Amino acid sequence: MEPQPAPSSSPRPEGGPRFVYYTASTLNGFLADEDNSLAWLFAVDSAEMPDLSAQLGDVGVNVMGSTTYEWVLREEKVLETPGRWQELDYLGDRPAFVFSSRELPRPDGADVRLVHGDVARALPEIVDAADGRDVWLLGGGDLVGQFWEAGALDELQVTFAPATVPSGKPLLPRRIGPDGLSLRSVERFGQFAHLTYDVGR
Ligand SMILES: NC(=O)c1ccc[n+]([C@@H]2O[C@H](COP(=O)([O-])OP(=O)(O)OC[C@H]3O[C@@H](n4cnc5c(N)ncnc54)[C@H](OP(=O)(O)O)[C@@H]3O)[C@@H](O)[C@H]2O)c1
Numbered sequence: 001m002e003p004q005p006a007p008s009s010s011p012r013p014e015g016g017p018r019f020v021y022y023t024a025s026t027l028n029g030f031l032a033d034e035d036n037s038l039a040w041l042f043a044v045d046s047a048e049m050p051d052l053s054a055q056l057g058d059v060g061v062n063v064m065g066s067t068t069y070e071w072v073l074r075e076e077k078v079l080e081t082p083g084r085w086q087e088l089d090y091l092g093d094r095p096a097f098v099f100s101s102r103e104l105p106r107p108d109g110a111d112v113r114l115v116h117g118d119v120a121r122a123l124p125e126i127v128d129a130a131d132g133r134d135v136w137l138l139g140g141g142d143l144v145g146q147f148w149e150a151g152a153l154d155e156l157q158v159t160f161a162p163a164t165v166p167s168g169k170p171l172l173p174r175r176i177g178p179d180g181l182s183l184r185s186v187e188r189f190g191q192f193a194h195l196t197y198d199v200g201r
Contacts (some may be wrong), residue, residue, distance in 0.1 A: 017060060017130040019152045021137040021144045023171070024159040024192075026051075030168035031139050036071055040163035048190025050159060056089060060133030061126055065143040066168070069112075078107050080171035085110040090138075095129040097122065099143055119146040145174040148199070156181070156197040159189070 014157055023031060024041050064072075072091070078084045085091055085107040095111040098104065099119075106112040113129075115122045126135055137144050137153070147153050158171065180200045187194040 003032070007158045011015075016127055018134045018154045019137060019147055019159055020134050020155045020157060021139070021147075021153060021172070022055075022157045023113075023139050024161060025111045025171045026163045026165050026168070027160055028169040030165050031141060031171055032071075033165040033168040036067060036169065040165055041161050043163065044161050044191050048192055050187070050189050050192070050194050051168060056092075059094060059136045060130035061135045062091060062094055062096040062138055063126065063135060063143070063147075064098055065069045065098065065139040066098060066102065066104060068139050069096075069098045069100070069104065073107075079105055082102060084107060085112075090136075097126055119152070120150040123150060123152055139169075141170045141172045146175070148172075148174060151160045152198045155184075155199060156195075156196075160195065160196050162191045 024038075025031060036049055036091065037146055072085075072088075074086075076084055076088060086093055086109065091110075093111065095113060097113050098116050098124075099115045101116055104114060106114075113125075137147055144153065156172075174197075182198045182199050182200070183195065185194075185196045187196075
């Protein structure tokens with residue numbers, strides 16, 4: 001069969017933003033190891049990673065769980081470095097919704113909104129903030145699973161690194177089969193394999 005060129009992005013659902021889970025993963029499906037380390041990722045030449053810049057223009061809102069948020073605060077020294085959050089191209093000035101049961105520090109001048117509880121209840125505010133652009137779900141995997149359960153997951157983009165770890169934070173700990181996932185494209189970036197799936201609602 002002749003390979004077919006893949007459309008560049010899944011259609012935007014009528015009247016709402018696309019919910020896109022964009023992440024890197026080990027080959028065996030972990031976002032981070034047990035210690036929340038990404039050393040397995042940084043060991044690979046990052047110059048080979050897919051270039052995000054073209055897609056970032058379509059992103060209106062970021063969503064993440066508290067472990068991911070605290071990783072960014074810690075590793076990027078965000079609280080000690082005024083303006084650092086906004087400098088990070090994948091965060092910038094976009095509203096960021098952080099799910100946590102706790103009160104967490106927020107960087108000065110950044111639009112970080114803490115969300116306690118149910119994804120379905122938070123959706124109207126997230127959709128409103130996205131203003132018609134994409135909602136990027138940065139992880140972790142269980143939080144993305146909660147969005148899937150709430151009917152708010154349209155696309156997966158996963159960059160697989162040539163690495164495995166014995167255990168860690170799972171990519172997407174839900175049972176979803178071919179009726180819910182459809183492979184749209186497979187791209188190679190150096191040692192990385194970048195897979196894009198459409199998710200059935
Ligand atoms: N490979 C990559 O590209 C990539 C991408 C993203 C993340 N990561 C890494 O992967 C790891 C992910 O960590 P993780 O699996 O623990 O996931 P996470 O989603 O970052 O954090 C999970 C925490 O979020 C909070 N939470 C989740 N759902 C909630 C809800 N509905 N209401 C309120 N709070 C909620 C809970 O914490 P509390 O209530 O205790 O605050 C929960 O323990 C991190 O180390 C991160 O840095 C890697």
